Amino acid sequence: MYGYQITQRAKELTQGELEMTEGALYPLLHKLEAEGMITSEIQKINGRDRKYYLLTDKGKKQQVTQEEEMKSYLFNLSTIFNI
Amino acid sequence: MISLEQEKQITAYLNSKKLSPQIFDEVKDHFMMQIGSLMENEGKSFQEAFLAARISWKRELEMVRADLLSFKKIARIEKQVVQMRFRKITLVSMVFSGAGFLLLQVDSDLFMNLQILLFIVWIAMLLYNAIRKGFRVSNYASMNFHPLLVRTMLAGLAVFYIGHGMTADYWKILDLQITKLFCTYALAVQLQLLYFSSKKINVLV
Numbered sequence: 180m181y182g183y184q185i186t187q188r189a190k191e192l193t194q195g196e197l198e199m200t201e202g203a204l205y206p207l208l209h210k211l212e213a214e215g216m217i218t219s220e221i222q223k224i225n226g227r228d229r230k231y232y233l234l235t236d237k238g239k240k241q242q243v244t245q246e247e248e249m250k251s252y253l254f255n256l257s258t259i260f261n262i
Numbered sequence: 263m264i265s266l267e268q269e270k271q272i273t274a275y276l277n278s279k280k281l282s283p284q285i286f287d288e289v290k291d292h293f294m295m296q297i298g299s300l301m302e303n304e305g306k307s308f309q310e311a312f313l314a315a316r317i318s319w320k321r322e323l324e325m326v327r328a329d330l331l332s333f334k335k336i337a338r339i340e341k342q343v344v345q346m347r348f349r350k351i352t353l354v355s356m357v358f359s360g361a362g363f364l365l366l367q368v369d370s371d372l373f374m375n376l377q378i379l380l381f382i383v384w385i386a387m388l389l390y391n392a393i394r395k396g397f398r399v400s401n402y403a404s405m406n407f408h409p410l411l412v413r414t415m416l417a418g419l420a421v422f423y424i425g426h427g428m429t430a431d432y433w434k435i436l437d438l439q440i441t442k443l444f445c446t447y448a449l450a451v452q453l454q455l456l457y458f459s460s461k462k463i464n465v466l467v
Contacts, residue, residue, distance in 0.1 A: 182288055183295040201296065201315075202322025205288055206342035213346065221287075227294070228287045 181229050182208065208232055216241055264298055268308050272297070275316070279323050279337045282464035289339070293319075328466055329409035336466075344464060348410060351454045351465070359447035366439060373442070380449050387456040395460050405459075405467045410451050418444045 180188065185208075186199045211217045216238035221228050234242065264272075272293050276286060293315055300311035316323075322339040329345070336344065366373040391397035405411070421440055458465040 181291065183292045200321070201292065201318050202289070202339045205285065205322075205339060206346070209343050210346055213350070224291075227291055229291050230288050 181231050185232075211238070264294060264301075264308070268297075268312075269294070271312065275312075279325070279340075281337055281340055282343075283462065284464075285340055285343065289319075289323075331409040331412045332466060334466055340464065344466060347458070347463070347465060351410060351451060351458075354454060355447050355450035358450040359443055362446040363439070363443045366442060377442075377446065377449075380446070380453070384449060384453055384456070387453060387460070391456055391460050395462075397459065401459065401467050405452065405455055408451075408455060408466060410455075411448060414444060414448045414451065418448075 182204055186201060186204060189197050189199050208217065208219075212219055212232070215235055217232045218235050219230050219232050221230050223229070272290065276290055276293065281289060296315045296318070297308065297311040300306045300314055301308060304311075306314065323337050325335045326338050326341055328334040328336045328341055329348075362373060362376060365376060388397070388402070391401075418441070421438075421444065425438055425441075455465050455467050459467045
């Protein structure tokens with residue numbers, strides 16, 4: 180996925196609830212790339228360069244860990260509020 | 263659909279933000295997509311869509327000081343990336359100079375050879391950048407007043423001042439092991455700055 184596509188996908192999945200600040204995304208993507216979580220490749224689309232980001236194996240493992248942590252956090256939170 | 267003339271307007275606007283090529287291409291692509299989408303889906307004119315895009319990017323494209331010790335102004339989005347790079351350069355230099363310091367404790371002759379080698383590499387990289395990469399005197403000057411080096415210089419001055427408190431002999435201070443640690447650190451920083459400059463990666467040189 181490329182930057183703009185990521186912001187749109189986030190909007191679409193959350194039905195507009197999560198509106199990412201357009202420019203805040205790129206420093207984050209560069210950081211993840213530097214950490215080896217994602218990799219990028221440039222493709223020419225309509226005569227201009229477009230940078231696509233892909234998850235690396237390290238990134239995929241991290242994603243699983245983060246998802247589990249988040250699910251556990253949400254579960255604990257809902258347990259507390261349901262008491 | 264964005265016309266060539268409209269694309270030129272976007273390019274001119276982004277050029278005024280002095281973005282590095284790596285970020286420029288991404289931001290331009292994002293602008294084009296965002297403006298195109300506003301025009302197609304919301305029926306806005308180019309000028310309206312362009313204005314909306316500029317507003318949504320206002321904070322990230324605002325020109326700010328690159329560093330506390332730098333007078334250069336860069337876009338905030340660029341600053342975040344540059345500062346991240348600076349942290350990496352600092353970390354690598356710390357590890358390298360720390361290893362050099364350990365070597366100094368074990369074998370001072372070997373440490374001296376390492377310093378000579380680093381100096382030769384520095385000269386070679388400087389010449390390579392000057393001949394092959396168009397590194398100018400102004401780049402060299404800005405490298406000498408680079409925020410990362412100014413920080414090291416300030417810390418070095420503090421050490422020099424403290425050293426002077428302990429002994430008034432300047433030669434003795436210069437011969438202190440901590441001075442050698444600072445020199446190795448500064449050289450490691452400069453080598454990385456030269457390396458990134460040769461790769462056309464923005465490190466404020």
